[in-house]
Amino acid sequence: MSNNGNSRQKLVEIRDLKMWFPIMRGVLRRHVADVKAVDGLNFDVYQGETLGLVGESGCGKSTTGRAILQLYRPTAGSVLFEGQDLIMIKGEDLRKMRRRMQMIFQDPYASLNPRMTVGSIVAEPLEVHNIGTKSERLDRVRELLQVVGLNPYFINRYPHEFSGGQRQRIGVARALAVNPAFIVCDEPISALDVSIQAQVINLLEDLQERFGLTYLFIAHDLSVVRHISNRIAVMYLGKIMELADRDELYRNPMHPYSQALLSAVPIPDPVIEEKRHRIILEGDVPSPVNPPKGCNFCTRCPKALDMCREQEPEFRDYGGGHWVACWLHQR
């Protein structure tokens, strides 16, 4: 894993990013409310690092990934990629930018067209971007399959002939085809079995080292995120609660939600499990249509103060790039 100490060049800068989905009702399709899936995010992704984005289902982590890549057009905010604001550009200009940023999807069964051969799936991004002649593209596809650990001999086979782990490798090869700088990995291993997960994690780490890739790694599994990331952002109900270096976050979680989340992750060791103290959160996540007043976590927070229910805490740096949005630390 690359160290993030030396190269602190910003690759992606996200400012006040909001992604709201309108809810329409009635025959006139009146706009009655919004699902505030992502509600004001501020963070940077540095060149060559892996930024982990964790949170539970429905917290907006996948939406964040898609909004950054402009697969959804954000409601507000800006996404600076290599200094250029992606939200301001469209059409051909945006398509050109897509060569620099790619995505690996969660479900290796749904993200590959079952009627296309592996060869044409991996070649498609090259065709879209008009890269190389037909035979050059074929060579490139063979090379890519080799890079992700698949036999180039399988180039004319269809996705259903592969296992889940192998399909995920095909998805990785497709993302790599256009030599991107930035890859959003949206839960790339959660559909895979444990022994296969490790294969894909190792592959992603190898590729990062080899091609100098920058990852935004989205996952709900904190152990996996801890393993692969340099820095980690914890999301809850459309907002980032805490963002810090990996070891700092695990050693010193400052936000009550991060603390609860970390304590809930089981550790595969009965001796340790016996001694651990779990913070059990009561209740469920509120609806993003109607987030609570004040801090989004106040309805489940074991340490909530009166002011938490009144006013939203500021997302602030407490030194060394340890960002937290919590009143407990701001008083």
Added chain:
Amino acid sequence: MTRLLEVKGLETRFFTQDGIVHAVNGISYNLDEGETLAIVGESGCGKSVGVMSLMRLIPQPPGKITGGEVFFGAGDERRDLLKLSDDEIRQVRGNRIAMIFQDPMTSLNPVLTIGFQISEALILHMGMDKAAARKRAVELLELVGIPRAADRLDDYPHQFSGGMRQRVMIAMGLSCNPQLLIADEPTTALDVTIQAQITDLVKRLRDEIGMAIIWITHDLGVVAGLADRMIVMYAGFIVEESPVRDLYANPRHPYTIGLLGSLPRLDEARAHRLTSIEGLPPDLVELPKGCPFFARCVYRIEKCLTENPKLEPVSPGHKTACWVDVRKVAPEPAEATARGGVAA
């Protein structure tokens, strides 16, 4: 401890167009009253089919239990579940043995209120009248921690969140005071904080009620703090069985070692490369003649190719099915199996 369940040589196959799928291949294990047993393995290893077989819930055809015996009950009540008539097994299911499933949405009926669904078992098995069943249903919902239980009795499953639905499932499972609760990946579909709520609840209920539990999972983390004993399955075989502490501290089967090594851990001191298990599990239609793990094993010897090792004791309570003593030999470098695995 009184023995509650004794599975001997259970064998289940599916007869499909593509051939005979050898899903469960002669597994044997025991369970005492009040004990918690975890069955761990990856998809397709036969862990679910194994317990579905003992409940006689295998769709038939294409499935068929082709061998073995399953003795359930203590003392005079001890019977072979596989020899019971359909009526008799129905008296056991949901009554003596209860089951909760992975997906609480698809295992609850969406058009019936949860009050009705919980009462159903009480009326059927416990002979309660409607009013008494309703009263008991409220108690059960309170037991599993559903707020305002009496008001929510007439709600439908979609009005509950995933974690709450799993609580309802557990309430249903516990309704007839079962001796054995089978939990088939009950927390897999849930978020970690909700998972912690549910495992906490099951632990508390186990201590209060004293039922035995079989907890099926692919997650070695969840069961570490929960189970007394553990079984690891691979390709329809039990490859290792051990008390929980011993299994994590001294895994003896190469597959168990691989599984533990491939898990990123929250408490790992520093980043290290995961020791992945290369390759894929074997096709259950054409099981290899020797050890099913041979193709992916880093400890393999020639004998493994031709003869499948039996589950043999290696220390008190700890059994493994492996020709090699993994404590005495070094594994071969992973690249050797990697090349074979990926190209296969």
